[in-house]
Amino acid sequence: MFAAASLTDSFKVLATSFEKQQADVLVKLNFAGTPTLVTQIEQGAQADVLASADAANMDRLKADGLTSGDAQLFAHNQLEIVVAPGNPKRINALADLAKPGVIYISEAATVPAGKYSQQALRKAGVTVRPRSLETDVKSVISKIELGEADAGIVYTTDVRAAGAKVQGVQIPAAYNVVAAYPIVVVKGAKNSAAAGAFIAYVLSAAGQSTLASFGFQPA
Amino acid sequence: MRRERAPLAIGILAAAGAAFFVLPLVGLVVRTPWADALKAVTSSDTLEALRLSLVASLSATGVALVLGVPLAWVYARIDFPGRSILRALTTLPMVLPPVVGGIALLLAFGRRGLLGSWLESTFGISLPFTTAGVVFAETFVAMPFLVLTVEAGLRSMDRRYEDAARTLGAKRWTIFTRVTLPLIAPSLFAGAVLCWARALGEFGATITFAGNFPGVTQTMPLAVYVLLATSNPEGSFILSIILLVVSLVVLVGLRHRWLGSA
Numbered sequence: 001m002f003a004a005a006s007l008t009d010s011f012k013v014l015a016t017s018f019e020k021q022q023a024d025v026l027v028k029l030n031f032a033g034t035p036t037l038v039t040q041i042e043q044g045a046q047a048d049v050l051a052s053a054d055a056a057n058m059d060r061l062k063a064d065g066l067t068s069g070d071a072q073l074f075a076h077n078q079l080e081i082v083v084a085p086g087n088p089k090r091i092n093a094l095a096d097l098a099k100p101g102v103i104y105i106s107e108a109a110t111v112p113a114g115k116y117s118q119q120a121l122r123k124a125g126v127t128v129r130p131r132s133l134e135t136d137v138k139s140v141i142s143k144i145e146l147g148e149a150d151a152g153i154v155y156t157t158d159v160r161a162a163g164a165k166v167q168g169v170q171i172p173a174a175y176n177v178v179a180a181y182p183i184v185v186v187k188g189a190k191n192s193a194a195a196g197a198f199i200a201y202v203l204s205a206a207g208q209s210t211l212a213s214f215g216f217q218p219a
Numbered sequence: 220m221r222r223e224r225a226p227l228a229i230g231i232l233a234a235a236g237a238a239f240f241v242l243p244l245v246g247l248v249v250r251t252p253w254a255d256a257l258k259a260v261t262s263s264d265t266l267e268a269l270r271l272s273l274v275a276s277l278s279a280t281g282v283a284l285v286l287g288v289p290l291a292w293v294y295a296r297i298d299f300p301g302r303s304i305l306r307a308l309t310t311l312p313m314v315l316p317p318v319v320g321g322i323a324l325l326l327a328f329g330r331r332g333l334l335g336s337w338l339e340s341t342f343g344i345s346l347p348f349t350t351a352g353v354v355f356a357e358t359f360v361a362m363p364f365l366v367l368t369v370e371a372g373l374r375s376m377d378r379r380y381e382d383a384a385r386t387l388g389a390k391r392w393t394i395f396t397r398v399t400l401p402l403i404a405p406s407l408f409a410g411a412v413l414c415w416a417r418a419l420g421e422f423g424a425t426i427t428f429a430g431n432f433p434g435v436t437q438t439m440p441l442a443v444y445v446l447l448a449t450s451n452p453e454g455s456f457i458l459s460i461i462l463l464v465v466s467l468v469v470l471v472g473l474r475h476r477w478l479g480s481a
Binding site: 033035036039042103105108110111130131132133134135143146147148149 | 329331432433437
């Protein structure tokens with residue numbers, strides 16, 4: 001199972017309950033930024049399933065002829081501004097990220113979250129230069145937690161997963177970007193039957209309610 | 220030199236050992252799209268990363284020389300309680316995962332860090348996300364190489380020259396600058412080059428402590444990593460080759476200083 005970094009917590013739970021359901025299946029998970037996962041598969045890494053955080057990277061794998069069957073959407077996610085608890089810099093909207101004295105960091109545009117952040121800022125007409133382009137969502141959150149940066153744009157689910165250590169500021173629907181997560185069986189999968197069963201489980205009512213409990217919106 | 224034939228088993232294992240290192244490098248060379256190499260090398264992003272890498276690694280070497288040579292001298296000449304523990308602590312970054320070093324640096328010099336919060340409140344200085352932060356991270360990881368090399372040089376030098384200078388009335392500082400430093404020049408040079416090469420390749424502590432932004436904190440190794448995660452991973456192969464060539468030149472050039480003319 002190769003899954004986008006933003007799926008880390010939810011897929012661990014999904015894998016455990018799937019293993020319980022299927023007596024003889026052991027799910028091995030590999031989490032990283034989606035482009036890294038695709039590069040790993042291109043370079044011959046053994047993967048049965050890819051759960052991607054965007055369509056572009058899924059298309060890249062498809063263009064390589066490395067997908068088996070069509071990818072299916074299994075979840076949606078939204079963006080939120082992440083700030084320190086108590087919101088000390090009083091950031092209430094995307095425009096506040098450009099205030100002087102606010103250290104804004106972003107994900108690199110090579111990962112979906114970075115691309116989505118740029119889209120949201122563009123929609124809101126905000127120009128802000130990030131101080132750092134982190135390689136994934138989790139490092140953006142860590143640096144907010146540690147107090148090195150004041151704000152970042154991440155997925156709603158990541159804010160929820162970080163608990164009380166950070167706080168989320170909602171982005172209005174007009175500027176928000178909905179991330180769609182596709183999942184597919186990788187071509188040449190060694191366990192294609194189990195891979196198909198896992199995808200069916202993710203799409204089932206049980207799987208969808210697990211994802212919802214982590215803040216994902218239904219497929 | 221005496222000619223010697225290796226026993227078969229040793230020859231085979233040695234060949235496997237060498238292939239283990241050589242094959243990945245061959246892979247890099249074979250898979251690099253050389254046709255695009257010139258374009259990639261002269262692209263503004265690459266040049267920016269290269270410039271930043273040179274500036275940061277040379278600055279780190281400078282800092283390491285200023286702080287590391289005195290430290291090596293103290294280790295070699297002064298016997299004090301806890302010396303071996305202190306030496307172990309200051310050479311820890313050689314074996315510590317660099318990411319751990321980056322986290323430790325954040326906790327010390329970050330905005331909320333032990334010293335960093337004071338730096339921020341008193342001088343308004345914040346090191347993370349700055350080029351100075353990159354120099355910090357690189358110095359942290361690379362300086363131990365200089366300290367150990369220089370200490371070894373100090374221990375193996377002939378101290379009678381210092382004694383002679385002292386009997387002629389030279390002050391301690393004069394002895395250090397006019398006698399000791401010239402005598403250990405070869406290990407000073409080797410230590411500085413080794414330190415520089417390690418700083419040039421630094422990744423984990425840099426991205427953790429200083430972040431990643433083109434022209435400010437994105438050094439060559441960071442650019443390699445970021446490019447690898449794009450739809451154009453070949454770009455990172457070319458940057459890797461540049462780093463590889465630099466490291467190879469340094470090691471081949473230094474071999475004589477370490478092993479005599481082997």
